[in-house]
Amino acid sequence: MKIKQAHWHHFFGGVALLLLIIQILSGSVLTMFYDPHLNEAYASVQKIYNELSVVAWIRDTHRWAALFLMVAVIMHFIRSFLRKDYLNRDSKTLWLTGILLYLPMLGFLFTGVILPWEWRGYWFMEMVPNYVYELPLIGPSLSDFLISAFTLNRTLVMHVCILPAVTLVLMGIHTFTRVMKRTGGLTLYVLEHTPLTLPFLLAIAVLAYALPMPSQDPAIIPMPLDGENIPTAEWFILIFYVPYLYFKGFMATLFAFYIPVIIFLVLAIFPYFTRRRRGKSGRNIEQETHPIERSGAFTKIMAPFQKALGARAYAKTLAFLTVFLVSMVLFGPLYAVSHKSPTYGCNSCHNITAGLRLGLPPATFKDRVMNPNLKDNTFMVGHWFYPQVIW
Numbered sequence: 001m002k003i004k005q006a007h008w009h010h011f012f013g014g015v016a017l018l019l020l021i022i023q024i025l026s027g028s029v030l031t032m033f034y035d036p037h038l039n040e041a042y043a044s045v046q047k048i049y050n051e052l053s054v055v056a057w058i059r060d061t062h063r064w065a066a067l068f069l070m071v072a073v074i075m076h077f078i079r080s081f082l083r084k085d086y087l088n089r090d091s092k093t094l095w096l097t098g099i100l101l102y103l104p105m106l107g108f109l110f111t112g113v114i115l116p117w118e119w120r121g122y123w124f125m126e127m128v129p130n131y132v133y134e135l136p137l138i139g140p141s142l143s144d145f146l147i148s149a150f151t152l153n154r155t156l157v158m159h160v161c162i163l164p165a166v167t168l169v170l171m172g173i174h175t176f177t178r179v180m181k182r183t184g185g186l187t188l189y190v191l192e193h194t195p196l197t198l199p200f201l202l203a204i205a206v207l208a209y210a211l212p213m214p215s216q217d218p219a220i221i222p223m224p225l226d227g228e229n230i231p232t233a234e235w236f237i238l239i240f241y242v243p244y245l246y247f248k249g250f251m252a253t254l255f256a257f258y259i260p261v262i263i264f265l266v267l268a269i270f271p272y273f274t275r276r277r278r279g280k281s282g283r284n285i286e287q288e289t290h291p292i293e294r295s296g297a298f299t300k301i302m303a304p305f306q307k308a309l310g311a312r313a314y315a316k317t318l319a320f321l322t323v324f325l326v327s328m329v330l331f332g333p334l335y336a337v338s339h340k341s342p343t344y345g346c347n348s349c350h351n352i353t354a355g356l357r358l359g360l361p362p363a364t365f366k367d368r369v370m371n372p373n374l375k376d377n378t379f380m381v382g383h384w385f386y387p388q389v390i391w
């Protein structure tokens, strides 16, 4: 099958759409086996691991596909940004809905990690109110509200009803309406993108098989430092909490909350304050040339390469390298701060053979007087990253 030029343009957008479909399918299977009662949730996950290995693989596929989906939407964004899609006259809604889609995506990640309700889920649930606590005026009451509003059932409803609904509405405006107007519609689009997405699907299948979440305690108990230096699907959200490892109070909130929110808002309104200059062809001047190509010195240095490769291949290589470098700048820090996290090792201490206290998350879990550690971010994040030292 010949792949249209336009499809390569939103290659990662297409990958993301397919992964979203994988998430809906695998998620639907998981809802059949999950029990949202506090004392049963983790048991229902463990039951899958002990009795239904295919469903366990589907669960790990769901975890890894979530990570790949997040990477795909970020790559999709980087490419659109470098291509200056925000300058297109009629694509402001496209841009805005694209940026807004990150919100339900994050919502999925947060609620998804909480749902299994082992100690990782418990940890994440307690960190969400801590995360907003430092905000001026509303912080403490918002934090209290989140604590009292939390139940596993509500988290499940968010994860399988509200967030999918929001995502589908935004996706409707973002792509579906346009894609469906084309010949072949959505079906052809998905079919055309399937071969392009195959390498990713294969990688997810292998990762889900090779790096499953160890959930077979107490029959098989992991080591406390399991997961150190091994990529886990949960790394992505940890990055929001890592600032608490190095900073306290306002400084931590600055890096964990304010800076991401400011970046998000600036990107969302980007098309509304960038100026367009029209070229002769009616297209935008900025879109016709690559910013690097417009800088004289760079063109001079690169002239021999351009000659050797030919103009087309040269432009393609340049675009590829730019995307590669920008994505490394984004994903490099993610690796740098998360690779020490022994995410797979929590159950080594937190399992039922270590006694009730360390077995299931305690019934007093919301009570920060009974469990003072919960509101101590330095303890919480330190314990996640260095559980053998900080406990």
Ligand code: HEC
Binding pocket: 119, 120, 122, 123, 224, 225, 342, 343, 345, 346, 347, 348, 349, 350, 362, 371, 373, 374, 383, 384, 385, 387, 388, 391
């Ligand atoms: C080396 C053993 C060990 C490992 C590994 C470990 N923990 Fe803990 N954890 C403990 C102990 C012991 C406590 C109780 C500390 C206290 O009460 O002072 C604790 C406390 C906690 C608490 C505080 C709330 C409470 O009820 O006391 C949370 C949350 C938690 N662990 C989550 C995790 C997570 C998530 C991981 C994996 C990243 C993990 N733990 C790995 C031993 C461990």
